[in-house]
Every structure is written in C-alpha cells, then in structure tokens.
Amino acid sequence: MVFPAIHLSLNAQNYFKVVNFTKDDYQGGNQNWDISINGAGQVFVANNAGLLSMDGAGIRLHQLASKTIIRSVACIGDKVYTGSFEEFGYWKPNGQQTLEYQSLVTATVASQLKNDEIWKIVDHDKAVYFQSFGSIFCYRNDTITRLKVPGPVLFLLEASQRLFIQQINGALFEIIGDVLVHLDGSDIFSDTEIKAILPFGQDKFLIGTSSKGLYLYSNGHFEAWNNTLNDVFKTMKINHGEQISNAYAFGTLLNGVYLIDQNGTLVQHIHTGNGLQNNTILALKADMDGNLWIGMDKGFGYLWFDSPVEIYRDNAMSHGTVYTASLFRNELYIGTNQGIFYYQFNEKGGFTDKKLLPESQGQVWFIQEIDGQLYCGLNNGTFIIDQHMLKKVCDVSGGYNLKKIAANDGEHMIQSTYSALAVFRKDNQIWVKDHEMGGFMAPARFLESDFLGNLLLGHSISGLYLAQPAPDFDSLLKVSKLGPEQGLDFATNKVYKVDNRLIVPSGKQLFQWDAINNTFVEYQELEQQLEGFASATSIIQVTPDKYWLVKDNELGMFEIRFGTAKLLYRLIPEMYDLNLVENYENITALNDSLQLICLDEGFAILNLYRLHRIPEVNKAPSITRAYVWNNPEKHQSVTPESKSFSHQNNNFNVSFSTEEPVGRKKYFQFMLKGIDQNWSNLSSKTETSYNRLPPGNYSFLVRALTVKGMTTKASQVDFRIRMPWYLSVYAIMIEFILLVSLLILLNINYKRRRWRLSEKLLKQENERINHLKEQAEGEIIKLSNEKLQSEIAQKNLELAKNTMAILRKNELLINIKTELDSQKEELGYRLPARFYDSLSKLIDHGITSEHEWEMFDHLFDQAHENFFKRLKAEFPDLTASELRLCAYLKLNLASKEIAPLMNITIRGVEEKRYRLRKKLNLPSEQSLNDFIVGF
Numbered sequence: 001m002v003f004p005a006i007h008l009s010l011n012a013q014n015y016f017k018v019v020n021f022t023k024d025d026y027q028g029g030n031q032n033w034d035i036s037i038n039g040a041g042q043v044f045v046a047n048n049a050g051l052l053s054m055d056g057a058g059i060r061l062h063q064l065a066s067k068t069i070i071r072s073v074a075c076i077g078d079k080v081y082t083g084s085f086e087e088f089g090y091w092k093p094n095g096q097q098t099l100e101y102q103s104l105v106t107a108t109v110a111s112q113l114k115n116d117e118i119w120k121i122v123d124h125d126k127a128v129y130f131q132s133f134g135s136i137f138c139y140r141n142d143t144i145t146r147l148k149v150p151g152p153v154l155f156l157l158e159a160s161q162r163l164f165i166q167q168i169n170g171a172l173f174e175i176i177g178d179v180l181v182h183l184d185g186s187d188i189f190s191d192t193e194i195k196a197i198l199p200f201g202q203d204k205f206l207i208g209t210s211s212k213g214l215y216l217y218s219n220g221h222f223e224a225w226n227n228t229l230n231d232v233f234k235t236m237k238i239n240h241g242e243q244i245s246n247a248y249a250f251g252t253l254l255n256g257v258y259l260i261d262q263n264g265t266l267v268q269h270i271h272t273g274n275g276l277q278n279n280t281i282l283a284l285k286a287d288m289d290g291n292l293w294i295g296m297d298k299g300f301g302y303l304w305f306d307s308p309v310e311i312y313r314d315n316a317m318s319h320g321t322v323y324t325a326s327l328f329r330n331e332l333y334i335g336t337n338q339g340i341f342y343y344q345f346n347e348k349g350g351f352t353d354k355k356l357l358p359e360s361q362g363q364v365w366f367i368q369e370i371d372g373q374l375y376c377g378l379n380n381g382t383f384i385i386d387q388h389m390l391k392k393v394c395d396v397s398g399g400y401n402l403k404k405i406a407a408n409d410g411e412h413m414i415q416s417t418y419s420a421l422a423v424f425r426k427d428n429q430i431w432v433k434d435h436e437m438g439g440f441m442a443p444a445r446f447l448e449s450d451f452l453g454n455l456l457l458g459h460s461i462s463g464l465y466l467a468q469p470a471p472d473f474d475s476l477l478k479v480s481k482l483g484p485e486q487g488l489d490f491a492t493n494k495v496y497k498v499d500n501r502l503i504v505p506s507g508k509q510l511f512q513w514d515a516i517n518n519t520f521v522e523y524q525e526l527e528q529q530l531e532g533f534a535s536a537t538s539i540i541q542v543t544p545d546k547y548w549l550v551k552d553n554e555l556g557m558f559e560i561r562f563g564t565a566k567l568l569y570r571l572i573p574e575m576y577d578l579n580l581v582e583n584y585e586n587i588t589a590l591n592d593s594l595q596l597i598c599l600d601e602g603f604a605i606l607n608l609y610r611l612h613r614i615p616e617v618n619k620a621p622s623i624t625r626a627y628v629w630n631n632p633e634k635h636q637s638v639t640p641e642s643k644s645f646s647h648q649n650n651n652f653n654v655s656f657s658t659e660e661p662v663g664r665k666k667y668f669q670f671m672l673k674g675i676d677q678n679w680s681n682l683s684s685k686t687e688t689s690y691n692r693l694p695p696g697n698y699s700f701l702v703r704a705l706t707v708k709g710m711t712t713k714a715s716q717v718d719f720r721i722r723m724p725w726y727l728s729v730y731a732i733m734i735e736f737i738l739l740v741s742l743l744i745l746l747n748i749n750y751k752r753r754r755w756r757l758s759e760k761l762l763k764q765e766n767e768r769i770n771h772l773k774e775q776a777e778g779e780i781i782k783l784s785n786e787k788l789q790s791e792i793a794q795k796n797l798e799l800a801k802n803t804m805a806i807l808r809k810n811e812l813l814i815n816i817k818t819e820l821d822s823q824k825e826e827l828g829y830r831l832p833a834r835f836y837d838s839l840s841k842l843i844d845h846g847i848t849s850e851h852e853w854e855m856f857d858h859l860f861d862q863a864h865e866n867f868f869k870r871l872k873a874e875f876p877d878l879t880a881s882e883l884r885l886c887a888y889l890k891l892n893l894a895s896k897e898i899a900p901l902m903n904i905t906i907r908g909v910e911e912k913r914y915r916l917r918k919k920l921n922l923p924s925e926q927s928l929n930d931f932i933v934g935f
Contacts, residue, residue, distance in 0.1 A: 017307035017576060018275030019663050022299045026052050026059040029069075032295035034120075035285035038075035043293060043662050045300055046283075047071040051082055051091065053099065056657030056666065057624045060688045062091065062099045072120035074128070080129055083118020086110065088130045088137070094673040112137075112146055120156040124163045129175075131156035131165065138178055139708065147178050157197040159205055163586050166194045185222050196241025198248060199260075208238040208250055214264070227264025242284035242292065249292055251281025257294060257303070270294075274313075276301060276451060286907045287660055288724045289615075302663025308611035312351065313602035319354075321581055322598040326367040326591035328374045333357070333385065334596075334603060335364030342388070351605075359390050365400050370413075373430055375402055382415060382422075394433035396422050398443065402431070405449045405473075411475055416457065418446035422634060423473050439476030440467055448495050448502050450515040456482075456502055458493035464504070466518070487511065487520035496539040498526075498547060498623060499560045507537050529565035530558070531711075532679075542589035554682065556709070569611060571708020575665045578604055611708060617659045620713040621668065622705040625655040628719065633860075643719040650721050657689040658704040658828065674698040811896040814900055817843040860887050871935065877919055885912050889932040902933075 023030055026505040029048025036044050045052040050063035051070050053698055064070070064084060072083040079090040089103040105113065116132040127140035136147040136156065163175040164183075172186035172194060188236040189209065196208035200216060206225070213230035215222055224230065236252035243249075247267055250258050256271030256279045261306045272279050276296070283295030292303040301622060320338040327333075332343040332351050340360035343351035365377040367385075374385040377399025380802065384388040395549055398418030403414045413424035415430045420441055425434040428679075444465075446458025455467040455476075464482040469475070482488050490506045493512075497503070502513035502519060508525055511520040525912065527534035533556045536549035542557075546568070555571040573580060579600040586598040587606075593608040628649040629635035636642065636649055658666050669679040670688060674696050680688075682705060698721070703714040824836050867890065878886070881902070888898045895909040902909065917928050 008822075012600070012650065016270070016275075017304040017309060018270065019302040019304065019665065020275075020277045020299060021059070022277065023303065025299075026061065027118055028052055028061050030298045031069075031282065032300040033070070033282050034072045034074075035283045035293045035295050035300070036073045036075045036080070037285060037287055037293070038080070041288065041659070041662055043074060043285075043287075044073050045082050045293075046073040046082060051080070053080075053097070054662050056622070056662065056686070057655050057657060060098075063102070064101060069117075070119045071117050071119050072130075074123060076123045076128060081121050081130075083121055083130055083132075085117045086113050086115070087119045088121070104144060106144065108136065109144055109146075122156050122158045122163060124158055124161070124175075129156055129163070133168070136165070145178070147175070147180065149180060154193055154194065157194070159197045160199045160203075164194075164197050183733070184220060188222060195238050196250065198241050198243045206241075206248060208233070208241045210237050210239070212254075213238075225264060227260075229258065229260060229266055230262060232258070239281055240284045242286050244286045244292060245290050246837055249286075251284050251294065253280050255279050257281055257284070257292075270303060287661065287663070291661065291663060293663065304661075304664060306610060306614075307576070308607050308614065309578070309597075309600075310350075310605045310607070311602060312605065316657075320600070321365060321600050322603045323584055324367045324376075324586055325588045325590075325596045325598065325603065326374060326595075327588075327596075328369055328385075332590070332596075333367050333374065333376075334598075335367045337363050340364055340367065340376060340385070350815055355388075357385065357388060357390065363493060363714055365398070366402070368402060368429065370402060370404075371429065375431070377401065377415075377417075383764055393431065394421055394422050394424070396433065400443075400445050401447060403447050403449065405453070405455075407453060407473070414447065414449075414455070414473070416447040418443045421447075421455075421457075421467075421476075422431075435474065437469065437473060437475055440465070446493060446495050448497050450502055450513060451500075452515045454515065456495045456513065458495055460493065463493050464488065464490060464495060482520075486518060486709070495537065497541070498539060499545075499563065503539060505536050505539065508535050510534055510536070525563060526560070531556070531567050533558070533567075538585045540585065540587050540596065542587060548587045550580070552681070567710070569608070570705065571606070572667055572705070572709070573667075574684075575667070576604065614707050616706045616708055616710075617704075618706060618710075618712055619659055620715040621658045621702055622658045623654060623656050623700075623702065623715050623717050626653070626700065626717045626719070628652050628721070638719045643717075645719065645721055646725045648720055650693045650695075651689065651691045652693060652698070652700070652719070653687065653689045654700055654702075654717065656702045656715065657686055660704070660707065664707065668702055669705070669711065670700065670702040672698055672700050677867075679703075693721050695721045695727065712774075764778070813843045814903070838856065856887070860890075864890060867935070875919060878916075882912065882916050882919065885909075885916055886932050889913075889929055890935075892929065894934060923934075 026047075028050065031048045034046040035046050038044070041055070043054040045054070047061075048069050050061050050067065051073065053060050053062060064087065066087070068084045068087065070082045070084045074081045079092055081090045082088065087103060087105055089101060089105065091099040091101050094100045112135055113132065116134045118130045118132050118133040121128065122131070127138050130137040130139065131153065133152050133154070136149060136153065138145050138147060150167055150173075151170070154166040154168055157164045164172060164717070165175065166172045166189060170187070170190050172183045172189060173180040174183055175181070189212070191912070192212045193210040194207055198206045198207040198208075204216065204218040207217055207222070209215065211234055212224070213233040214225040214227070216225050233250065233252070236255040238250050239253045240251040241248065244259070246262055247868065248260050250260070252258065256269065256276050258266065259268040261267055270276055276294070278296040278298035280297035281294060282297060285293045287293065291305055294301045294303060319334070319341050320336040322334050322336050324335040325333060327345065331343050332345055339362060340357040341892055343356055344353045344358060346352055352357070360378065362379045367374065367376045375393070376383050376385060379398060381392050381396065382394035382399035382402070383392050394415060396415075396417045397417065400416045402413055402415050402424070407416050414437070415422040415424065422433050423435050423437055423438040424431040440457065443460040444457040445460050446456075448456050450456065455469060457465045457467055459465060462481075466480050466482055467476045468478040470477050488504070488511070492504060492506065495502055495504050501523070503523065504511045504513070510523045512523040514521055514926050530536075530549065533549040533551055536551040538550040540548040541552065542548060545559055545561045545895060547558050547560055549558060553572065553574055555573065556567055557569040557571070559566045559568055576599060579599055581600055584598075588596045590596055593607055593609040594607065597604040597606060624639040627635040628638060628645045629651050630648045635653075636645060652672070656668065660666050665684055666686070667682040667684055668686070669682055671679050672690055675690060675693070675698070697718070699716055699718045701714040701716050704712045706712060726735065820836065820839055820843070867887070871883065871886060884902065885898065888901060895906050895913070898909045899906045904912075913928060920928070920931065922928060922931055
C-alpha cells in the first residue's frame with residue numbers, strides 16, 4: 001500500500017534564541033514593566049517587587065522602602081532613575097554591590113503627584129522627564145518643575161531627539177522648550193492610544209497604535225502604513241515598539257513580538273509557540289549588540305539574534321525522537337522513531353516544506369549516503385531512497401548500520417541487524433544483500449573492523465565480541481566475548497573508529513584496541529589532548545578527521561589526525577535548551593558549516609560559520625567579591641591589602657562575573673588550590689563557597705567558557721587562614737617545652753607515686769607482719785593465759801581441796817575436842833587430867849598446824865601470785881592472822897567456814913572482819929568480800 005506524502009508546516013526558531021527568566025530565577029514579581037541598559041551593559045528591569053539589576057554576576061532585587069511596584073526605569077549617566085506610586089528618584093551604587101536610593105519627591109511634588117504613578121522616564125535635552133497620567137515633571141540642574149499639560153496624558157515617547165506625548169482620547173503633542181505644542185492632523189488618534197514612535201529615516205517617524213495599526217509621520221502629515229501586517233497589529237494590540245538596526249520590533253498584548261523590516265515585511269514572529277513564556281509584552285529594549293530584551297506579563301526574556309543554533313520543532317504533528325539525518329541532493333532527510341521525513345533546503349539556509357516519506361513509518365536507525373546512493377535502516381529492513389520512494393536492498397529486520405570492510409579481494413559491505421550480520425555485494429552500482437554470515441545470530445548495534453579484518457561487535461545487551469570472518473565472508477570462524485582478560489573490566493557495547501584506531505570509552509578513560517595482542521590499552525596519548533573529554537561516553541564522526549565527543553552535559557568538536565587532537569568548539573546543550581537522545585546521541589555534518597543535532601523532540605542546526613563569527617570575550621572573569629567569615633553578619637573582604645585572617649574566619653565566599661552579554665547563559669569552572677585537585681564541572685552559578693577551611697594558604701581560581709566553548713584565562717585571589725595562636729611556631733615551641741616539662745613532672749610524680757606506693761606496700765607488709773606477729777603473740781599470750789588460767793584453776797582446785805581437807809580436819813578435831821571436853825566434864829577425875837591434857841594439846845596442835853598453813857600459803861601464792869606481797873605493801877599493819885583471814889575471804893569463804901580454819905568461833909571471825917575493815921579503811925557501804933576478791 002502506498003501512502004501519499006503528508007505536507008506539514010514547520011516552525012523553526014531561525015536566527016534567534018530566546019532565553020527566558022522566570023520569577024523563580026530573579027526572585028521577584030511576575031510583571032516586568034520597563035527595561036533599561038547602562039553603558040556597562042548592565043540591565044535594569046522595573047518589576048512588581050522592585051528594581052531588578054542584572055550583570056555578569058547574576059540578578060539582584062532592590063526594593064523601595066515602601067516596597068511598591070516600580071513602573072519605569074531609565075539609565076542616565078551613572079544613575080538609574082525609577083518611577084513608582086507617588087514616588088520617583090534615582091539609584092546609585094554604594095561600592096558594596098548594592099544600590100542606594102535617593103528620592104526626588106519634595107513636599108510640593110508630593111502634593112502634585114497624589115494617587116498617581118510614574119509610567120515613563122525620558123532623558124532629553126540635558127534634563128530628565130518623569131511622566132504620570134496626570135503630570136510631567138522636568139528635573140534639570142537639581143531643580144524639579146512641573147510642565148503644564150492640557151489634561152490627562154498617555155505615554156511620553158522620544159524619537160530622533162524629539163519628545164512626544166498624547167493626550168488621553170486626544171491629539172498628539174510635541175514638547176518644545178518644556179511647552180506642549182499640538183501637532184496638526186493628530187486628532188485622528190483620539191480614538192486609540194499611541195504606544196510607540198520610532199525613527200523611520202530622515203525626519204520621518206513610524207507610529208504604533210493600540211488598535212489602528214501602524215502610521216507614518218513626515219513633514220507634518222500622518223498616514224496609515226499600508227502593509228500586510230497592519231490588520232494583524234490592529235487585532236493583536238501593539239503595546240510597545242523598539243528599533244533594532246534597520247528593523248522594528250513591536251510587542252503586542254495578545255501575541256508576542258513581531259519583527260518587521262523597513263518594507264513592512266514580517267521578518268520573525270516570536271511567541272509562546274516558539275520560545276516566549278508569555279504573549280503579553282509590556283516592554284522592549286535593544287542592547288548594544290542588537291539583541292532584544294522583552295518584559296512580559298509573566299517574566300522577562302532575552303532575544304539573541306543570529307544564534308548559531310536553530311531548533312526545529314513541529315507544532316502541528318510531532319515527528320518524535322530524531323535518531324539520524326542526511327542532506328542529500330538539497331533535501332534534508334531525518335530518521336525518527338515514527339518514520340523518515342524530508343525537507344527542502346532553501347537559499348536562506350533554512351528547511352521548509354516538511355513531508356513524510358511514504359511507507360517509512362516506524363523506527364529509523366540510520367540514513368547514510370554511500371557511493372552516491374542514500375541508504376536507510378528501518379525496523380523492516382534496509383532500503384535506498386530513490387525519488388522519495390523506498391526500495392528494499394536487505395530483508396533482515398533492524399538495519400543498524402552499514403560498514404565498508406577492506407579485504408584481500410576488495411571491499412565488502414557488512415551490516416549489523418537485529419538478528420544477524422548481512423553481507424552486501426554491489427549490483428548495478430547499488431549495494432544489496434548477498435547472504436547472511438553465520439556464527440553470530442544476535443543484535444549488534446555497533447560494528448567496526450580492525451586492520452587485520454577482525455570485527456568488533458557491540459551486542460545490544462551483553463557487551464563486545466571479537467569475530468574473525470572467513471576469507472569469503474560466508475561465516476565467522478571464531479567469536480569470543482571480550483572482557484577483563486582483554487583489559488575490558490567495565491560493561492560496554494560501544495566501539496568507535498577514531499583516526500583509524502578502534503576506541504572504546506569507559507566514561508572515565510578511552511581504551512584502544514591492540515589487534516596484535518588482542519587486548520585493550522588506555523589511550524593516554526590522546527586523553528592528554530582532549531581537555532577533559534577523556535571521560536566521553538560517545539564519539540560521533542562527522543567528517544574524516546572531525547569528531548564530536550559527548551560527556552555529561554557537554555559536546556566537544558575535535559579535529560583528530562595522526563594521533564593529534566585539537567578542540568575546535570565546545571557546546572553546552574543546556575545553553576541552547578537542547579535535549580539529546582540519551583544513549584543514542586547523534587550529530588550529522590550536513591555540509592562544511594551546518595551540523596544537525598538529533599533531539600528528543602525535533603532537531604537543531606548548528607551553524608559553525610555563525611558560531612565562528614560571534615564576538616568572543618576571552619578576558620578572564622572578574623572576581624567581584626571575596627570574603628571570609630565566621631558570623632554571616634560579620635565578614636572580612638579578601639583584598640590584596642587584606643588577605644590573612646584568623647582561624648575563626650574559616651568560611652570563604654566568592655562571586656564572579658564575565659563580560660559576555662548579560663542575557664546569554666554563562667558557564668564557569670573554579671578550583672580552590674589547597675582543597676581541590678581539579679577544576680570543577682561547568683556551572684552557570686556565579687558564586688560559590690567553602691566552609692570550615694583548615695589553616696593554610698589558598699588560591700581561588702575561576703575561568704569562564706566563551707561562546708565558542710573555549711576556556712578563558714583564570715582570575716585568581718589569594719588568602720591565608722592563619723594557624724590558631726596555640727599552633728604557631730613559637731606557641732608550639734613553648735608547648736613543646738611545657739610538654740617536656742610536663743612529661744618530666746609526670747615522670748617524677750610517677751616515680752614518687754611508685755616510691756609512695758612501695759613505701760605504702762612495705763608499710764602494709766610490715767603491718768601485716770606485725771599483725772601476724774601480734775596475732776602470734778596474742779595466740780601465745782592466749783595460750784599462756786589459758787595455760788596460766790588452767791594452772792590457776794588447778795592450783796585453786798588444789799587450794800580448795802586443801803582448804804576443804806583442813807576445814808574437815810579442823811571440824812573433826814574440834815568436834816573431837818568438844819566431845820573430849822564433854823567427856824571430861826562427864827567423867828571428871830575418871831578421865832585422867834594427864835590424858836585429857838595430852839589429847840587436848842594434840843588436838844589443838846592438829847588444828848593450828850603450821851605445816852598445813854605453809855602448805856596453804858604455798859598453794860594460795862601460786863593461785864594468786866604476790867597477793868600477800870601486794871596486800872602487805874599497801875597495808876603493812878596487817879598481822880599474820882589478818883592476812884590469813886584475807887586469804888580465806890579471797891577464796892570467798894563464809895564466816896562459818898573460816899572459823900574452823902582459824903580455830904575460833906564465828907563471832908571471833910566477825911570481830912576479826914571488823915578489825916580488818918578498819919585497817920583497810922573501807923567505807924561502810926563497801927563490801928569487805930568484794931574488796932578482797934577484787935584486790
């Protein structure tokens with residue numbers, strides 16, 4: 001089935017690039033009412049939140065004390081004049097990257113500006129004019145005067161050093177000598193609003209109105225400018241106008257910006273469909289390079305004309321992700337995931353008249369001119385494109401690529417596909433499939449050959465393989481997986497031919513294939529020349545000696561010949577809003593100047609000629625501010641005069657800028673020597689910081705990327721974080737001495753403690769020995785005492801026995817004598833006196849036997865050692881009888897027991913006790929027995 005060609009419209013952002021700034025970028029309000037640029041290229045924007053200033057260091061917001069909306073801004077000399085509600089004045093830099101505001105509103109002016117806003121500020125005739133809807137104020141020679149106006153007025157407009165203003169619902173006036181002069185014939189504008197008056201040749205003006213389109217004014221005559229766009233302008237409502245070289249830009253309320261030439265022909269229409277973030281245009285301002293700043297109802301933007309990158313997208317019907325392209329016979333063919341589209345290449349360098357190639361729907365892998373024919377690989381086979389029709393040359397599904405392979409018998413064409421390797425032969429000047437090569441039945445996205453004729457195949461999933469084809473290419477003699485044994489210790493399926501060498505990127509290094517030794521070795525000689533692109537993940541050949549290397553978010557175009565590499569251009573996709581196809585990055589050289597970049601949605605054309613002729617700022621970036629701090633509110637600036645700081649101020653902040661035009665994205669690399677080993681990744685940030693730096697010497701370096709991708713020279717700022725006082729040389733010496741002294745003292749103390757400990761241990765040992773000795777002596781004493789007590793007890797026992805024996809003997813003798821006396825009395829003379837006397841003496845002698853007493857005394861003295869001596873020593877008057885009584889009392893004998901022992905009566909004993917108490921001087925309350933027992 002044949003599909004008819006489908007005609008679709010094509011939108012191309014030809015010759016310009018829009019850089020949008022949202023409120024998140026500048027941290028202000030949505031609406032941007034006016035724009036002005038000073039002589040240094042700084043851009044100032046009147047914003048809902050205040051005044052935005054923008055330079056190479058970024059965007060800053062400056063607010064009035066009242067925080068009211070700023071409606072107008074004008075850079076005049078070194079001042080930035082602004083107008084707002086009941087207020088106007090100027091801002092001046094204070095030397096600290098901020099602006100200070102000075103009001104010009106006096107009490108008189110305030111009374112004349114009640115409930116009014118300043119909408120326009122114009123520099124004219126050595127004076128500054130401030131216009132509200134009710135008044136015009138002139139600031140000249142530090143004096144403010146109010147011009148007389150016929151009634152409410154619209155916007156103050158200046159063109160060719162002439163000043164105009166329209167009365168609301170009225171005519172147009174020119175201000176001459178601070179007097180409003182009515183312009184004849186201008187009453188035709190009473191039913192519209194004049195929004196722009198622009199120079200249009202000698203003494204001629206182009207007038208833009210809100211609802212009546214464009215008018216020309218010359219020699220006092222007004223006439224409508226009849227052109228094809230006037231009806232558009234009447235509908236879309238012109239709100240602002242700006243001259244750009246020989247062209248004119250008109251911003252509308254409804255449909256963006258229109259750029260026209262002096263003939264009224266549309267040059268370009270910029271709107272939300274091709275770059276703008278909002279279609280309601282509030283302000284326009286051309287910069288010194290002829291580019292355009294646009295203030296919108298939502299954000300603001302920068303229109304970069306003559307951009308080297310043009311993005312082509314289809315608003316009517318997306319052609320999907322672009323994988324490949326080729327410029328063939330003045331037509332551009334692009335292969336996408338939805339089919340093949342082709343365009344006409346016009347004389348202006350643009351591509352128009354997009355069409356879908358019939359029967360090409362589906363995934364397209366390559367489009368390539370080979371030997372004068374255009375080949376393409378699709379899901380359902382490989383074809384040539386002839387007169388916008390597809391002709392199949394290979395029926396194997398998924399033609400990834402076609403490669404010419406040199407062999408002994410001539411050239412062969414081999415193709416990798418979804419399932420096999422196809423060998424082509426030439427038939428009538430067209431390469432067609434001849435046969436499939438056996439031995440490798442798998443998808444191979446990458447295919448290259450080494451100088452020995454071996455094939456390196458990149459399997460879509462499992463990695464790289466080395467295949468040796470048979471001499472006639474009918475099969476593969478050997479297929480082996482390449483891995484760590486061949487020096488490939490990372491996963492990849494990519495292989496590229498660069499300068500006749502097979503290169504495999506790891507994402508960190510580049511490895512070249514050594515066909516002789518069947519191994520991969522790092523290609524250090526090339527890596528050292530690639531300026532950071534040794535970490536490339538993809539390599540794209542666009543000409544025999546030019547290659548694009550892709551890494552992270554960078555593209556580098558190199559010329560590589562005979563082992564020598566030179567960086568020609570570096571491209572940052574983010575700078576141009578380019579989204580390359582991940583893992584399928586591709587760039588095609590259409591001719592010597594144009595390079596087509598395949599994108600996720602659409603494609604981009606890089607014009608190397610335009611890129612080359614863009615003015616390039618090679619000057620090193622400026623370090624606008626550098627300071628160290630400990631407390632964020634108190635910091636110290638780093639300057640040539642002040643660059644040594646306390647260790648407490650160990651946080652470092654630095655800001656930098658470049659002189660590249662403000663609206664373009666800028667990229668920097670920086671490093672802090674002493675901390676960083678390498679340059680940072682490219683970043684669009686214009687400031688950075690390092691925290692908690694250790695003491696030491698530091699050098700901060702920053703370099704910028706030019707519009708062509710080359711690095712500028714580096715700017716440098718040096719500073720030093722001093723050691724803490726306790727880490728200085730002298731402090732360390734003192735601390736060392738103190739440390740040594742401390743160690744000596746500690747050693748002395750240690751020895752002293754050891755001595756004390758030894759002494760303590762010795763003392764404890766002596767005490768232990770003494771304790772043991774005392775214990776032993778105690779035991780000995782105890783044993784001695786126990787023995788003594790035992791002996792005393794034995795003596796007491798013997799004494800008691802002796803005493804009891806004497807007591808019984810004496811009691812017996814007494815009883816016998818008593819009985820003898822009784823018998824004598826009873827018998828009288830019958831008992832002879834001689835016999836009686838002899839018995840009585842014998843009995844008395846038995847009772848008072850000195851021998852028994854001596855024996856008692858001996859036993860008593862053993863039981864109660866020195867008792868008599870002590871008693872006699874203390875009481876020398878005691879008689880022997882009294883000492884004997886004391887002995888009996890010591891034995892705790894009762895009087896009745898003592899009486900027989902002393903051969904006296906109990907009464908006699910009591911009398912003796914009485915006399916003894918007196919000799920012992922005992923008080924009456926003290927017991928005699930207790931005294932003697934305790935003595």
